[in-house]
Amino acid sequence: MSEMFEPQIVAFCCKYCAYAAADLAGSMRLSYPSNVKIIQVPCTGRVDIIHLLRAFEDGADGVYVAG
Amino acid sequence: MIVADRKSLDEILWMVSDCNKILIAGCKGCVTVCNVGGMKEVGILASALKIARKKEGKPLEVDEKTLERQCDPEYVEQIRDIYDDYDAVVSMACGVGPQFLSEAYPSQRFFPAVNTTFFGGATEHGIWEERCAGCGTCIIHYYDGMCPIARCSKSIQHGPCGGSARGKCEINAELDCIWDMIVKKKMEQGRLDDLLMVKAAKDWRTARDGGPRKSIREELTK
Amino acid sequence: MEGECHFLEGNLRARKRVDYVKKTLEELGIEPERVEIFNLSSAMGPQFAEIAKGMTDKIKELGPSPVNC
Numbered sequence: 001m002s003e004m005f006e007p008q009i010v011a012f013c014c015k016y017c018a019y020a021a022a023d024l025a026g027s028m029r030l031s032y033p034s035n036v037k038i039i040q041v042p043c044t045g046r047v048d049i050i051h052l053l054r055a056f057e058d059g060a061d062g063v064y065v066a067g
Numbered sequence: 068m069i070v071a072d073r074k075s076l077d078e079i080l081w082m083v084s085d086c087n088k089i090l091i092a093g094c095k096g097c098v099t100v101c102n103v104g105g106m107k108e109v110g111i112l113a114s115a116l117k118i119a120r121k122k123e124g125k126p127l128e129v130d131e132k133t134l135e136r137q138c139d140p141e142y143v144e145q146i147r148d149i150y151d152d153y154d155a156v157v158s159m160a161c162g163v164g165p166q167f168l169s170e171a172y173p174s175q176r177f178f179p180a181v182n183t184t185f186f187g188g189a190t191e192h193g194i195w196e197e198r199c200a201g202c203g204t205c206i207i208h209y210y211d212g213m214c215p216i217a218r219c220s221k222s223i224q225h226g227p228c229g230g231s232a233r234g235k236c237e238i239n240a241e242l243d244c245i246w247d248m249i250v251k252k253k254m255e256q257g258r259l260d261d262l263l264m265v266k267a268a269k270d271w272r273t274a275r276d277g278g279p280r281k282s283i284r285e286e287l288t289k
Numbered sequence: 290m291e292g293e294c295h296f297l298e299g300n301l302r303a304r305k306r307v308d309y310v311k312k313t314l315e316e317l318g319i320e321p322e323r324v325e326i327f328n329l330s331s332a333m334g335p336q337f338a339e340i341a342k343g344m345t346d347k348i349k350e351l352g353p354s355p356v357n358c
């Protein structure tokens with residue numbers, strides 16, 4: 001079962017750093033797992049408790065903030 | 068304002084354990100200002116309860132509604148059309164809220180989601196401190212605006228006591244001794260003699276000791 | 290990077306909110322490691338890929354969220 005399991009992961013990324021880093025990873029042709037779904041935010045300070053909880057409520061297996 | 072703290076999720080989950088559909092009722096008054104029961108916190112509690120019940124395999128339907136205030140019959144009416152759509156209503160207002168709701172809607176059950184703690188204010192963002200005990204007979208004019216009833220651990224009116232050391236109270240090294248503050252302020256102002264004044268005994272009948280209180284202002288009543 | 294946020298302290302605030310959610314998950318009997326915060330700069334492309342892989346591996350190890358079972 002665990003081999004089959006493909007987690008759904010939500011990543012809240014700051015437009016000015018982590019999202020730009022993801023962009024850079026793309027231009028560098030670095031691959032990263034497609035399980036991670038990126039949501040760009042204008043600032044990680046915009047990420048509120050409710051956004052993180054809603055992700056879990058709606059089925060995310062993992063959630064992270066990057067920035 | 069009235070300050071409150073949210074109850075643990077465990078306790079709230081226990082209250083609603085036999086429910087399939089609930090309403091969480093927030094309040095735009097004091098509990099919004101002290102960040103415990105406003106629209107935002109209603110959303111957070113709703114989400115947390117839904118996650119918990121989904122995990123248990125017993126999903127909970129949760130609606131959210133934040134009332135203008137819950138301590139006013141006029142605003143309590145804001146749920147008149149929907150109150151009986153639910154198995155129970157969880158109020159995030161202070162202890163007044165669930166009671167006003169309960170009186171207005173006798174057929175419904177109302178649960179508190181917060182512990183109402185004290186009358187106070189924010190000393191910095193995210194930190195609240197008690198300032199008033201609501202004793203009904205204010206005496207802080209004797210003490211330059213500082214209240215020994217609310218802020219002295221013993222509520223003594225002729226302090227400081229022997230437990231005051233270096234400006235702190237003996238019950239907690241982080242708690243300022245209000246009597247130390249009162250005496251220092253009087254000394255700074257050169258009015259220490261004020262404290263020698265003989266005062267009539269404080270009337271405690273206006274505090275909770277006299278039973279539940281009521282305030283009537285004839286000019287406002289119908 | 291932490292404390293070097295474009296908006297000065299956005300990521301410090303985010304960390305506190307992540308910590309709050311960790312506590313909430315714990316209260317609900319869900320592994321708090323399912324939520325994390327990482328600090329990185331715009332120049333850290335390779336680190337971004339590593340973090341995405343690290344998080345995916347960790348969640349795979351934890352298994353599906355108990356909310357989805």
